[in-house]
Amino acid sequence: MTDSVQDNRAEITAGQEARLTRIWNSPPGWRYWSAVNNTEVGRWYTVVTFAFFLFAVVLALLMRTQLAVPENDFLSAQTYNQVMTMHGSVMMFLFAVPIFEAFSILILPQMLGARDLPFPRLSAYGFWCFLIGGVFVCGSLFFGVAPAGGWFMYPPLTTAYQDGLGSDIWLLGLSFIEIASIAAAVELIVGVLKTRPPGMRINLMPLYAWYILVVGGMILFAFPPLIAGDLLFELERAFDWPFFDSTRGGDPLLWQHLFWIFGHPEVYIIFLPAIALVAMIVPTAAQRPIVGYGWIVLAAVGTGFLSFGLWVHHMFTTGMPAISLAFFSAASEAVAIPTGVQIFCFLATILAGRFAPSVPMLFVSGALAIFILGGLTGVMVAIAPFDFQAHDSYFIVAHLHYVLIGGMLFPVAAGIYYFYPMVVGKQLSERLGRIVFWVMFIGFNIAFLPMHFTGLLGMPRRVYTYAAGIGFDTLNLVSSIGAFIFASGLALLFYDTLRPRRNQPYSPRNPWNAGTLEWLGEMPAKSWGVRSIPLIKSRYPLWDQPNLMRDVDEGRCYLPDAEEGKRETLITSTIDARPAQCLRVPNSTFKSFWAAVFTGGLFIFATYAWYTVALISAALAFVTILIWLWTDTAVIPEKPNKDIGLGVSVPLYASGSASVGWWAMFITMVADMTAFASLVFGYFFFWTVHTDFPPNPAPGPGLFWPVLSAALVLAAWGLTLLARRYNRQDRAHGFYLALTLAILFTLGGTLALLAGPYLSDLEPTSNVYPATVWVLVVWGTLHLALGLVMQVYCLARRLAGRMTAEHDIDMQNVGLYWHFLAITVAVTAAVIGGFPEVA
């Protein structure tokens, strides 16, 4: 190469970098908070999550102080119960689940060599919802109105026997956060499937991505039942619909089913992403590829499925028939197999490689030592007769902390030490790291090992005090001492991560000599992520692909530039990662922030039963989201294709199943259908527990109105699909006519659906039957209303020229929504209209 060519090359590179920097940098000053880029949002998310964690740790220490000695009066019973409830709720909903979302938003794009996730504003919206909801829930403790029903909120204690707003704060505050989790799941699933670098086929994905894919899928089936349960619960709290009131035909066990259908998979939703961190750290420590990649995929997918067959093991003592317990006992034993396989894969990898000790690996060893013990006690409590003794005793407290701290907190600590240089550019102290580990490890075991015995000596959980002299004293004191040692280890960890390190030099690039793409970045990291997106040919490209780093740095790979001044990332095909589209992702905006604020307003004002203000807030949220959709989604690009480098040209616009938006809609609707299925489950649950559900003869809603409603809605569905086709064919008149008719049919269908229970005078507060019918009708109505808005939106988009025959993302997605809506209404009609006829 001659000098002039080299100079020329350097000039081009400098120009490219300047353009990338200009478009990817976060805005300065107070506008910084409008950032939506995954690195910023991921950092905020992580920091806030750990703040909530610290809060819950303090609560734990308050409890351990109270329980250090028998008959203590450090906390009153009422305060202790609030603290106990908040500890569980905050750890689960504000730390354990969100920490995986936070970490993934931060590191997943890096692992995939992507510049950003496909829906940055959705991540930002999720983050702000999480922050607002979390602060609201935690803040309640300082006013003495925190929920005190336990993190599981069993009715009727929480519906009828506790005064105050506590239960409402729990329900509304956390429902709000559950929605954020589903948003994160959508983002991460589409991220894994669609934003991989070219060549990264499904068999070359980093294991972390596999786990996130599985966990994302689990969230879609686990969180919606809880959201459905929350809906029933809040309808009982606010409007006295008796779903859980046994005097009016309700049943408290319905809540337990819905809660644990969520609650058990949730444990694995917490555990799998943490084990995913281990699956990234172990190969680096062994300096060789993982042994048994396929086995780990088996474990991740298998655990994901089996975890849905375990929920009743939280209900072993409710007096259900032995045969039901047996099924769940069997599944609970089976899930131990995939869980164990992963551990043996890690062992095999270390055996096959040349192990290099490090602080992250130290935490991984601690994690395994603790988690295996928790897993073994898990196998024990899965045996129903043993659980009859252990259930709701301190044995379970010990078991769950071994599982969660070994299976989540220690791997997360390992992840902090491992990924810290990637995020901050500097390394944490190795010497301090070892001290932190040993203090935490020893403290943890002193605190929780004795609890196994405390439980079997007969100490129930969730007690604010205990009697002296029946064997609990010494064990509890030891546990309390251990808890403080453990907490001091955590304090040391926080000190090390937060202390200023201005004088410390930047870490070398790829400090652990890892093989995966997230270590491609420079130290400190650049706002644009990777300089150019490489072609991947190996599971560990940094080890196996020579000159990869140089090629990427010199912009010799895909998308090295931002000529049009837009944020862009690459979309590839699901299985084989062929480049499919250049996706323009949005730049900083406050719209997500305001949408979250107004959504928060809806939930928070509803808690105080200020329904007018809540509705205004809901309307504002709705308008904000509409503006957000209208202005920055499905934007028609200035040219159809773009040259992304290396002679490859890809489209800038894709609709239908080729677009990421379509997948997001599909995934969201899967979650929505799960929530709907949970409500239908409620209907049939009441059928099994009562002899007169539905009553004979049924007081309503009759067959006529539901069938009419279904017919009208199915017609509206057909017309919507017709409008989609006419739009594709550019037959404008046909499109407008079909869609207008569809809107009228939708209106008619909605009114007919409401007419059934309304005209037959079903009074939802009188008994559980009318309440159950009404809740299905209300669910259908809300979805029809949304379907209506979508139809009007498409009409307006075409009128405004923002949707054309070729650029029809909106219409395609609305068509997809309508498939699900048609199913929802048809099933609702069959259940509320048809089932009383045949039952």
Add this chain to the structure above:
Amino acid sequence: MTRLLQLRAMWRSSRPAILLFPLLSGCNGPQSALQPAGIEAERVAALFWWMTGGGILIWLVVMGLFIYATHIRRHKEHSVRRTRWLILGGGIIFPTVVLAALLVYGLILMAQLRDFSGTTLKIAVSGEQWWWRVRYAREDGSMVELANEIRLPVGERVAFELSSPDVIHAFWIPSLGGKVDMIPGRTTQMILEPTKPGTYLGACAEYCGSAHALMKFDVVVMEKAAFAEWLERQAAPAKPPQDATAQQGLQAFLANGCGACHSVRGTEARGQVGPDLTHAGSRLSLGAGTLPTNAETFSRWIGHTDQLKPDVRMPAFGMLPADQLAAMARYLSELE
């Protein structure tokens, strides 16, 4: 806080125990599942020790392998083919076999424990915030109601019918067997078969509100003859006041409206809301396992329920004159 200050004293007295933990902590205690006194508890305790032994063994082997890989031979690169056999053997075959065996044992045991036939005595227990209403069915079909105490004949299979009028509770006597929830709107069943006479403790295991921690009860397993005699005594009406003070106590009891909630069979007090007090003085504890029973504790309880049990339904009668309180306490403590 005052309690925390006693830590020092406690440290002094129990230092050896703390240092030798867990060897000395033992498995003893009136509420221990590991010191069984009933068929179910015995089987489950045995199962526990077997599973614990097996679990420790598995833990040691896996951690041993891990230490071998990371410390002892950390530079040796073992063949991948052999490590794959480790995954197959340790991760799949071994757990599949062991878990299947354990599952089968658990299922057989559960089928035995869930056999509700062959019972000779039936007791209905209702968990209420935060005490236990206990009703024995006698052979003649009549019911005897008492509260917060259960006595059982040794060697007999006893059927419990469990219910709740308010929130969910769980009925648990660790020394005799596992727990079963008491759920509003449902009646659940359990069987216990005590094998050793003695005094044990039971507790509510499902979180049920403010005073969940103070919802306990005493369990006495007796020889059959002694049990029959005891039940006969419980069925009888209350002993009339023995002296003037006790007489004054009964009067105060009635005058202050206690009878609206409590029954003392043989007097005008016929309330059904709170615990039946017909033989309150003969019970081992007061306030659902909160205090021992004597005149002094009765007086404290009546005067300061709110301080002894958070959010308790019974109002405190501390405003009564001291002599009335003392007389009432005297009367109740003598109801044997």
Add this chain to the structure above:
Amino acid sequence: MTKPHEHDDRAPAARWHSLWLLTVGPTIWALHFLIAYCTAAVWCAKVVGRDGSLDGLRSIIGILTLVALAGIVLTGWFGYRQHSFGDDSSTHSEASSGDRHRFLGFSTLLLCGLSFVATAYVALSVVFIGTCQ
């Protein structure tokens, strides 16, 4: 750098490939589990009552189990066929569509193995539990 997928001469003959294949085995387990649980719940609540016998249910779940296991074995065999594409020394970790094909087949096979064991575990329940109590 070369263009993606330029030299992929060892492409497998099978045209059909999908991530969904992985989920077939576990989905059969899930359906078996759910149907068994719901049938048992309805059986005890509506058919024989809380003290009733499970005899009729046993045959229903027995047949259900055989169908489920057959489905799992079939899927597993399909996965095994896919895994056997190429010669004995074939890998799953390289950047070719053949490797991707074998990898998906292998994972399908493994998941079917796990689903088989889990389904058999669930079926053990009706062998040892005889009544609705």
